Amino acid sequence: MLGLSRKDTTLLLIVLALVVLAPFLLNPFPEDSELARFNAGYPDLMQRFVIFGIFAMGFNILFGLTGYLSFGHAAFLGVGSYAGVWMMKLLTVNVVPAIIASVAVAGVFSLLIGYICLRRSGIYFSILTLAFAQMSFALAYSVLTPITAGETGLQLSLNDPRILGSSAVDGTIPATNFFGIAMRDGFEWAVGGWKFTFNFGYYLCAVIMLIAFYISIRIFRSPFGAMLRAVKSNQQRMNYTGINPKPYTLAAFVISGMYAGLAGGLMVAVDPLAGADRMFWTASGEVVLMTILGGAGTLVGPLLGAGVIKYFENIFSRLNEADLNQMFSGLPDGLQSAMVTVAQMFVGDGWLLTLGVMFMAVVIFLPGGIVEGGQRVAGWFRRKSGTEKSGKAAPAASAAE
Amino acid sequence: MGILKVRNLNKNFGGLKALNEINLDVEEGTVHAIIGPNGAGKSTLLNTFVGRLVPDTGEVNFDDQPLLNRQPYEINQMGVCRVFQTPEIFGELSLLDNVMIPTFAKRDGSFVLNGWGRMDRETDVNDQAEHVLEDVGLADQRNELANSLSRGDKRRLELAMCLVQAPRLLLLDEPTAGMSRADTNNTIDLLKRIGERGITKIVIEHDMHVVFSLAEKISVMAQGAVIVEGAPDEIKGDPKVQEAYLGGAHL
CATH class of the missing domain: 1.10.287 (Helix Hairpins)
Incomplete structure (x- = not known):
């Protein structure tokens, strides 16, 4: 189907089923049960799952196939976000031009940065990309304030021209929409103790993620994909076999930059606010973690990695001492307080400790990730x-x- | 007709004369062996042919076009392919992919963005690759990773990667080093068989058995210079060769 082998078609259909049914799958516990705090089926988080999935998927095309470890991919995500918000300020709050602009601007930006950084390989390449990303971050914070709105972050306002749409509807900023369907719209369905939320913004992101996933499968199975694996394996042999590895690597860099831009565009499509912190180096590091945790060089790995990290970031970080006391309330007193003390290190602000332990375990015991x-x-x-x-x-x- | 012409090639590494006024003519369709003791400059000479090393002075012409100051991939696209002393292969890829990649290079040139095709549907490239793998006797392992091969098989794979491109000039840097006698004989047979296709070959080799069973012309190098050149029979008896190369022992 769609030019995919049977195995890849199955994979695509499984991912399709998972994202369509996500509102059910992520809300397995009834609303009023104690375990409801582990439910992840609310729009904000589901959107983040698929958006960061796209980000990691694109990163994987560069890192997983060519082995070039970019440590500045968040810059492209940030640039995509700014481009998206500007489209919504200048043209219309319809998200389509915003998303297209995000991808295009991030593509041009990554062509420029990739061209320079790919003159080096290995650790020097990583450091160069990191330097460029931090430079972009610093610029967005300071000199470029007229474009990026610096610390406050770029957002929509009532004074925006929006020449293809309207500046204000009923005296407020119009909601971002897809040809009239607002991103924040959706409906809820209560069954028994369960409540499922279906959000339009999530489904738009999910459809785009599936398209991005499909493109990623095609690239993995194509001669171009084989060339990228060859870049990782032996550039010397490529050269002596009549192939110039540079343009292949640059193409992979630009494609992954465009994926990052797409992710940035979708972020502002569902929530029209772009801040410089999206370009900070920790954001670049996060996508590296997602890809390696899930499995670099595999098709679904980055999606899984993004899901796991975002889940921990949003669910574990919300747990507090009271929650833990409740969870361990069945245990004898002394044991309960001991368990709570230990577990407390891993939740709330300590969720990063959980992530760190998990990451170390994966790298040591499962180099191929989840x-x-x-x-x-x-x-x-x-x-x-x-x-x-x-x-x-x-x-x-x-x-x- | 000379397919490769080398004129007054010089290369110094610090004070060491690695190549000293080298002149060489390789006739089209022949097997030309270069022999000499370690450090004679044989591999250095090959390096200048494939764009790995730029000599200080001199000229190298392939088919009347200059080879110097070109990128390695450009030289390969002109029809020169090299098999290295330590096998250079795509270790993490399957044997089939290893051979398909050079086939794509031959078909599509040094860069083409084919991100929508499918490796298993590129039938013409697939067929050519399969055929060459059969030629070198590796067809049964086509789906294994190249790193899993023995050293001798890696060499044969690398040879297949060159053969699939049907090069006009094949450079072989010690194609049988480290091989058992049986493997060596297999390789000689293979090289003889592909000789029938009219590929010109330059062979660097230490194993005299290989040299004398393949070569039509032999150049002997010592200390960066070509000291003797001639047909195998002339070389065998030449006292200068025995002095420089074998320290006086008889072949």
């Missing part, structure tokens, strides 16, 4: 069923690969 973990588990099951049903199941399992 995807490798999944493959190993699947391998165990296959072997188990293979021995139980003695032979008959084993060929079928290997054929399914």
Whole structure:
């Protein structure tokens, strides 16, 4: 289907099913239960899952395939955000021109930065990209204040021209929309103790994420993708085999910059505010973590990594001592307070500790990330069923690969 | 007709004369061996042919076009392919991909953005790659990673990566070093077979068995200079060669 092999089509359909059903899957606990605090099915967080999924997916095209570790990808996300908000200030609050502008501007910007940074490889390349990103951050904060609104962040105002739309509706700033459907619109569905939220902004982001995922699969399976893997493997051989590795790497850099710009554009599409902190180096580091945690060089890895990190950032960081006391209330007094003291280090502000421990465990035990973990588990099951049903199941399992 | 002409090539590394007034003519369709003791400048000479090293003075012409000051990939696109002393392959890729990539280079040139095609649907490239893998006897391992191969097989893979491009000039830097006698003989047979396709070859080799079973002309290098040149029979008996290369021992 769509020019994909059967295996890739299955993968695409699984991801499609997951994002369509996300409002259910992420809200497994009834509203009034104690576990409801682990529900992640609210619009804001679901949007972040898919937007950062796009960001990490694009980063993976560069890092996963060519091995070039960019430490400044957040700059492209930030630039995309600013371009998007400007489109909404100047043209219309329809998100389509904003998203297109985000991708285009980030593409041009990454072409410029990539052209310079790709003159070096390895650690020097990483440092150059980091330097450029920090420079962009500093510029956005200081000299470029007329364009970026500096510390306050760039936002919509009643005085914006919006020549294709209207500056104000009923005396307020109009809501960002997709041909009339507001991003914040949606509906809720209460069933029994459960409440599911379907948000239009989320579904728009999800559709764009699926398209981005499809493009990423095509790139992975294409001759271009093979060239990028060859860049990672042996540039010397590429050169002596008649291929110029530079333009291939630059193309990968620009494509991943455009993915980052797309993510930035979607961020402002659902919430029209762009701040310089989006370009800070920690944001660049985060996408590296997402990609490695999920599995660099794999198709779904970056999506999983983005999901896990955003989940921890939003859910674990909200837990506090009272929550923990409640959770461990079944235990004897002394044990309860001991457990709470230990667990407290890992929640609230300490969620970064959880992330750090998890990241270390993955890098040491599962260099291929969550995807490798999944493959190993699947391998165990296959072997188990293979021995139980003695032979008959084993060929079928290997054929399914 | 001479396909490769080298004129007055010089290269100094500090005070060391790595190449000293080298003149060389390689006839089209022949196998030209370059032999000499370690440090004679054989690999340095090959490096100047593929764009890895720029000599201080001199000229190298391939098919009447200058080779010097070109990028390695440009030289390859002109029809020169090199097999290295330590195999240079794409270790993390499958054997099939390893051979398909040079085939794409031959078909599409040094850069083309084919991000929408599919590796398994590029049938013409696939067929050529499969065919060459069969030629070198690696077809059964086509889906394995190149890093999993033995050293000898890696060399054969690298040779396949050059052969698939049907180069006009093939540079072989010690193609049998570190191989068992059986593997060496297989490689000689393979090189003889591809010789029938009219590919000109320059071979650097220490193994005299290989040199004398393949070469039609031999240049002997010592201390950066070509000291003797001639047909294998002339070289065998030349006292200068025995002095420089073998310290007087008989071949």
